[in-house]
Amino acid sequence: MSDISLLRHGPVTEIRLDRAGAGNALSTALATELAAATGEIGDARAVVLSSGAPRAFCVGADLKERDRLTDAGFMAQRPIFRQAFAAVRDLPVPVVAAVHGYALGGGFELALSGDLIVADETAVVGLPETRIGIVPGGGGTQLLPRRAGAAVAADLILTGRHVRAEEAQRLGLVDRLVPAGTDVEAAIELAGLIAANSPVAVAQARHAMRRGFDVDLAAGLDIEDSAWRAAVFSDDRREGVRAFVERRPPNWP
Incomplete structure (x- = not known):
C-alpha cells in the first residue's frame, strides 16, 4: 500500500495515513486503501489511527480530485468513501485516533469514527463542508451530536468554523490533550491499556x-x-x- 502503513506494537496495530505530501487528503485511492487496511489488523486487540504527515492528521477530502469530477463521478466515488468510514467504525476492536495539526472535514470524521481521540496541542478540528456547498458525509452529522451534543454539533457544522485544541477538549470534541508531537505515543499507550484487558x-x-x-x-x-x-x-x-x-x-x- 502506498498511502497506508500498518505498524505493529505488540497487541496494538497502528494504521497510519501516509499521503504526507497532500496532508493525507482523502482521495479515492486513499479511501480504498484505508478500507482494505482495516481487514489486515490480524489478532490486534486495539487499533491506533495515526498520520505520517507532519502538519495534519487529515485535511479532508481531496478537493483537487473532486474539482475534476462530474456529477456521475461524485456518485461513483460516494460508495467508496462510505465503505472507508464504515470500515473504521466497524473495526471489531477499540480504535484510538492520534490527532495532530489539521483534522478537518472527512479527516475529523475519521477521528470521530473511532472510540477515543488523543490530540496534541497543535490540533485543529472542524467540519467546514458547508463553506463549500457540501454536507458532512462521513458520519459527521450523526457522530458529532452523539459525542458533543446537538448544540455543539450545530455550532461546528452550520458555521464550518475551525476549533483549536484547548477549545476542542473543553467542548468534548477530543478526549485527551497531550504536548505537541506526542499524540501517537500517547494513543499507543492508551490503546495498550485497553488491550491489556479481557x-x-x-x-x-x-x-x-x-x-x-x-x-x-x-x-x-x-x-x-x-x-x-x-x-x-x-x-x-x-x-x-x-x-x-x-x-x-x-x-x-
Missing part, C-alpha cells in the same frame, strides 16, 4: 455502549445484561477472577 469484556462493554445509546433506559439495561452474561460465562471471566485471587497478571484465553 478481549471478551472489552468487546461486550463496547457493544453495550454502542447499542444502548439510541434506546430508552430499560432497553439499554437489557442490552447491558446480555453483554454481562456473555462476559461472565466466558473463559476470560474465569481467568480474570483466578488471576486476581492469585495476584498475577491474567493470561486471557
Whole structure:
C-alpha cells in the first residue's frame, strides 16, 4: 500500500495515513486503501489511527480530485468513501485516533469514527463542508451530536468554523490533550491499556455502549445484561477472577 502503513506494537496495530505530501487528503485511492487496511489488523486487540504527515492528521477530502469530477463521478466515488468510514467504525476492536495539526472535514470524521481521540496541542478540528456547498458525509452529522451534543454539533457544522485544541477538549470534541508531537505515543499507550484487558469484556462493554445509546433506559439495561452474561460465562471471566485471587497478571484465553 502506498498511502497506508500498518505498524505493529505488540497487541496494538497502528494504521497510519501516509499521503504526507497532500496532508493525507482523502482521495479515492486513499479511501480504498484505508478500507482494505482495516481487514489486515490480524489478532490486534486495539487499533491506533495515526498520520505520517507532519502538519495534519487529515485535511479532508481531496478537493483537487473532486474539482475534476462530474456529477456521475461524485456518485461513483460516494460508495467508496462510505465503505472507508464504515470500515473504521466497524473495526471489531477499540480504535484510538492520534490527532495532530489539521483534522478537518472527512479527516475529523475519521477521528470521530473511532472510540477515543488523543490530540496534541497543535490540533485543529472542524467540519467546514458547508463553506463549500457540501454536507458532512462521513458520519459527521450523526457522530458529532452523539459525542458533543446537538448544540455543539450545530455550532461546528452550520458555521464550518475551525476549533483549536484547548477549545476542542473543553467542548468534548477530543478526549485527551497531550504536548505537541506526542499524540501517537500517547494513543499507543492508551490503546495498550485497553488491550491489556479481557478481549471478551472489552468487546461486550463496547457493544453495550454502542447499542444502548439510541434506546430508552430499560432497553439499554437489557442490552447491558446480555453483554454481562456473555462476559461472565466466558473463559476470560474465569481467568480474570483466578488471576486476581492469585495476584498475577491474567493470561486471557
